[in-house]
Amino acid sequence: MKTNSLWVLIKLNFKVSFGLAAMRYYLARRDKKFMTGLGIFALVIASFLPLFFLYMRLVDAVYEATAPLGQEQVVLTMATVMASVLVFFVGIVYVVSAFYFSNDLPFLMSLPLPFSHILGGKFAVVLVEEYLTVAPFFLSALWIYGTRSAPGSLFWPIAVFSFLLLPVIPLAAASLAVLVLMSATGLSQRKDTLRLFSMFFIILAVVVLNYYLARLPEGNELAYVQSLLQDPEGLAAYIARIYPPALWLTRSLASAGAAALFNFLMTALSSVLAVVLVLAAARRLFFRGWAGGQEAPVSRLLDSRELERHLGRVSSPRWAIALRELKILIRTPVYLFNSLATLVIVPVILVVPLLSGGELALLIEELNRPGLGGVLNLAGAGFIAIMSIFSAALSSSISREGKMFWLSKVIPINPLQQLQGKLLAGYLLAALAVPLVLLFSAVIPWKALDMIIIALLGLVACFPVLTSNLFVDLLRPYLDWDNPQKAIKQNINTLLGMLLSAAVLLPSILVAFWGLRCSLPLHLIFFLIAGISLFIGGIFYYLIARLAQTRYAKINV
Amino acid sequence: MIRLRGISKSYNRSGVKAVDKLDLEVKGGEIFGFLGPNGAGKTTTIKMMVGLLEPDEGVIEIDGHDIQREPLAAKRSIGFVPDNPMLYEKLTGIEYLNFLGDVYGVPGELRRERISRCLELFGLQEAVNDLIQSYSHGMRQKIVLTGALLHDPPVFILDEPMTGLDPRSSRNLKELMQEHVSRGRTVFFSTHVLEVAERFCHRVGIIHRGRLIACGTMEELKGLAQDTESLENIFLELTEE
Numbered sequence: 160m161k162t163n164s165l166w167v168l169i170k171l172n173f174k175v176s177f178g179l180a181a182m183r184y185y186l187a188r189r190d191k192k193f194m195t196g197l198g199i200f201a202l203v204i205a206s207f208l209p210l211f212f213l214y215m216r217l218v219d220a221v222y223e224a225t226a227p228l229g230q231e232q233v234v235l236t237m238a239t240v241m242a243s244v245l246v247f248f249v250g251i252v253y254v255v256s257a258f259y260f261s262n263d264l265p266f267l268m269s270l271p272l273p274f275s276h277i278l279g280g281k282f283a284v285v286l287v288e289e290y291l292t293v294a295p296f297f298l299s300a301l302w303i304y305g306t307r308s309a310p311g312s313l314f315w316p317i318a319v320f321s322f323l324l325l326p327v328i329p330l331a332a333a334s335l336a337v338l339v340l341m342s343a344t345g346l347s348q349r350k351d352t353l354r355l356f357s358m359f360f361i362i363l364a365v366v367v368l369n370y371y372l373a374r375l376p377e378g379n380e381l382a383y384v385q386s387l388l389q390d391p392e393g394l395a396a397y398i399a400r401i402y403p404p405a406l407w408l409t410r411s412l413a414s415a416g417a418a419a420l421f422n423f424l425m426t427a428l429s430s431v432l433a434v435v436l437v438l439a440a441a442r443r444l445f446f447r448g449w450a451g452g453q454e455a456p457v458s459r460l461l462d463s464r465e466l467e468r469h470l471g472r473v474s475s476p477r478w479a480i481a482l483r484e485l486k487i488l489i490r491t492p493v494y495l496f497n498s499l500a501t502l503v504i505v506p507v508i509l510v511v512p513l514l515s516g517g518e519l520a521l522l523i524e525e526l527n528r529p530g531l532g533g534v535l536n537l538a539g540a541g542f543i544a545i546m547s548i549f550s551a552a553l554s555s556s557i558s559r560e561g562k563m564f565w566l567s568k569v570i571p572i573n574p575l576q577q578l579q580g581k582l583l584a585g586y587l588l589a590a591l592a593v594p595l596v597l598l599f600s601a602v603i604p605w606k607a608l609d610m611i612i613i614a615l616l617g618l619v620a621c622f623p624v625l626t627s628n629l630f631v632d633l634l635r636p637y638l639d640w641d642n643p644q645k646a647i648k649q650n651i652n653t654l655l656g657m658l659l660s661a662a663v664l665l666p667s668i669l670v671a672f673w674g675l676r677c678s679l680p681l682h683l684i685f686f687l688i689a690g691i692s693l694f695i696g697g698i699f700y701y702l703i704a705r706l707a708q709t710r711y712a713k714i715n716v
Numbered sequence: 717m718i719r720l721r722g723i724s725k726s727y728n729r730s731g732v733k734a735v736d737k738l739d740l741e742v743k744g745g746e747i748f749g750f751l752g753p754n755g756a757g758k759t760t761t762i763k764m765m766v767g768l769l770e771p772d773e774g775v776i777e778i779d780g781h782d783i784q785r786e787p788l789a790a791k792r793s794i795g796f797v798p799d800n801p802m803l804y805e806k807l808t809g810i811e812y813l814n815f816l817g818d819v820y821g822v823p824g825e826l827r828r829e830r831i832s833r834c835l836e837l838f839g840l841q842e843a844v845n846d847l848i849q850s851y852s853h854g855m856r857q858k859i860v861l862t863g864a865l866l867h868d869p870p871v872f873i874l875d876e877p878m879t880g881l882d883p884r885s886s887r888n889l890k891e892l893m894q895e896h897v898s899r900g901r902t903v904f905f906s907t908h909v910l911e912v913a914e915r916f917c918h919r920v921g922i923i924h925r926g927r928l929i930a931c932g933t934m935e936e937l938k939g940l941a942q943d944t945e946s947l948e949n950i951f952l953e954l955t956e957e
Contacts, residue, residue, distance in 0.1 A: 461810070461845050463832075469810045469845075470817070470828045479818030483804065483811075490806035490847075562802040569766050570819045571791035712770055 168280030176284045215299045232413035236395040238300030239405040242293035243329040250333035256644030257281040274445045275438040289326040311415040317423050324430045331433035342444035345451025355492045476572045480580025497647045501549035523602045533681035537671050539596045543617025546592040553585040553628035554656025555647045557636035564716045574711035589621045619689045622696030623663035628656040630699045633710050663695050717902035718742040723774035734760040736926035745897050749917035750906040757926040758906040762875050766796045779870045795869035799876040801860040805849035809859045820867035834862035837888050853880040874905035914947040924955045
């Protein structure tokens with residue numbers, strides 16, 4: 160009966176999450192929107208193909224370089240580790256939303272079902288979503304290794320099961336971390352803030368740990384590298400230090416006979432054990448974390464002075480909309496995470512490796528080399544613009560309104576003004592990269608004028624990124640979601656926005672490189688970049704202004 | 717104040733009309749009750765009146781403004797309470813009200829006065845500083861009501877406003893509606909509670925399969941049916957399949 164309820168929940172979650180029933184309905188009616196959606200999905204996949212082929216070539220090159228050493232199986236280890244680390248990071252956000260913020264949870268919790276089965280159903284859905292994350296990394300490595308190394312007869316059957324097992328352990332690790340975190344913070348007054356910081360902390364801790372695990376022993380680098388090259392499993396074992404189960408998976412695919420089966424069995428057993436652990440932890444920890452989120456805070460009467468303070472600030476409609484956007488984004492962990500995570504993580508990834516050995520001193524010396532000033536200014540501005548690519552704030556800004564969009568339709572504010580408010584909020588978020596760049600002035604000899612140029616040029620270069628992202632969401636907002644994660648993480652607009660951002664920044668980047676190569680005066684390069692950015696951004700702004708009224712009228716909730 | 721002329725709306729390509737050539741006029745100083753079975757077209761009509769849906773044909777005028785030609789002027793004249801208010805969960809009640817004050821351009825002093833009055837009327841003073849995500853259905857309804865009245869709209873449109881309200885708040889709302897029309901303004905609301913419509917509305921309209929099958933005062937409606945004992949009997953007779 161109990162196992163049956165788990166299976167029933169998995170089926171229910173699949174139907175709801177992947178819209179299987181809805182898909183059948185739309186397909187039967189040949190719904191235009193659905194077909195357009197499929198077309199856009201195909202377009203996004205197609206636009207990633209060049210990147211995918213580039214990755215295939217990289218895997219191929221690694222295979223070529225390691226084959227003479229007899230260590231070609233390292234391509235499998237590398238792909239496993241990369242995919243697993245990605246599953247862990249992405250999984251944390253997916254799991255938080257699916258386990259704790261799904262709209263159907265209050266309903267499911269009222270049914271006579273064990274918590275482990277409720278979360279088991281959610282876990283299965285996230286697992287299936289993660290196959291999309293791991294597929295490009297792992298399948299390409301399997302293909303290259305499988306077609307070039309003449310593996311044994313067990314290779315392909317094991318390969319299929321390995322692919323299915325690959326995300327299980329990292330996702331289970333992410334689930335366990337989330338269950339512990341949510342349970343520990345469940346009773347806190349400021350649980351949202353605490354949870355958000357803890358999520359960032361877990362990710363940063365893993366980044367730092369990875370770095371220290373992957374470091375070569377200081378002083379013995381040469382001898383260590385030699386031992387890696389001589390040992391037939393040296394490179395694979397070295398890479399798998401970050402994620403040890405990758406070695407079992409590699410051995411199960413690269414060995415023959417009993418060794419392959421034994422290692423596959425190890426992978427399968429550890430995956431099963433990981434799931435059992437998650438279900439056991441769900442039984443013990445889930446309710447406390449979930450119930451904490453359902454508790455209403457203790458209400459307090461506002462006195463007239465406080466009411467005066469709250470209501471005394473009268474804002475313009477644009478500013479009111481920008482403030483609304485920022486408040487909701489900051490208070491919804493999954494939104495904040497997807498809009499600002501890179502601003503926290505990227506500097507750590509850049510700084511951590513420099514903190515050991517003499518690398519920082521060397522870098523400072525290199526950065527202080529005469530004649531480098533202009534290039535550094537361009538790099539600083541580029542950093543601000545590139546950071547804005549990774550923010551999903553504007554490419555999901557209408558989608559995030561979801562069913563609340565009715566308010567945007569009934570208020571007497573012109574749609575263009577509403578979009579200007581959203582753009583303003585997006586700009587304020589993008590501007591958070593400015594102080595971060597300026598922090599680098601501790602090691603880079605920037606003067607006050609340099610910093611002003613960097614900030615201005617960086618923010619101007621953000622303009623096409625922000626307007627193109629807003630344009631994408633205006634064209635086809637995704638409003639029919641039942642959990643905030645779907646509005647941002649499972650929203651194809653955020654992916655399209657990122658692709659478009661890269662495309663609209665490319666001309667500026669090319670001009671910068673071309674200008675430097677031709678030794679153009681720096682201020683001319685700055686002006687060219689600003690001009691191009693304003694032109695491209697202006698085109699998207701013009702399109703937004705043209706379409707705002709009609710699009711808002713056509714969007715039904 | 718409200719004028720609907722030949723309004724039609726059909727969903728998808730099925731050809732079935734949710735609202736079919738609807739003509740209706742509601743004057744200032746009038747409380748109008750809009751009745752009909754489930755799926756009759758009440759919410760669709762209201763959504764078109766407030767600008768949430770575009771009619772396929774026909775004209776809707778709110779306080780003299782065509783909702784399609786002068787949407788902003790028309791919307792400025794409307795205070796709207798939907799049947800299932802989805803609100804910004806991560807804003808506090810007071811932030812939500814302040815946001816509406818900003819977008820409707822309600823001056824600070826007036827804003828404080830009106831909000832304080834409604835909060836007291838609905839007993840929301842203690843909850844107004846909490847995030848909306850912690851509100852019950854009734855509290856959400858009350859905060860939407862407060863927001864909809866913030867700019868003192870000439871036309872107050874409500875879709876099933878009594879749902880989820882406790883008896884005291886329900887009575888307060890009715891008094892508020894009466895006070896609103898006493899100043900020459902208009903109230904238009906849909907309801908399934910026929911007793912409320914019977915006792916409280918100046919005129920009642922019954923919509924069935926997208927068509928307005930009856931409209932008038934209680935006395936006028938009694939003339940349309942054989943069993944005229946109560947509005948319930950009239951309603952059941954007129955909407956019989």
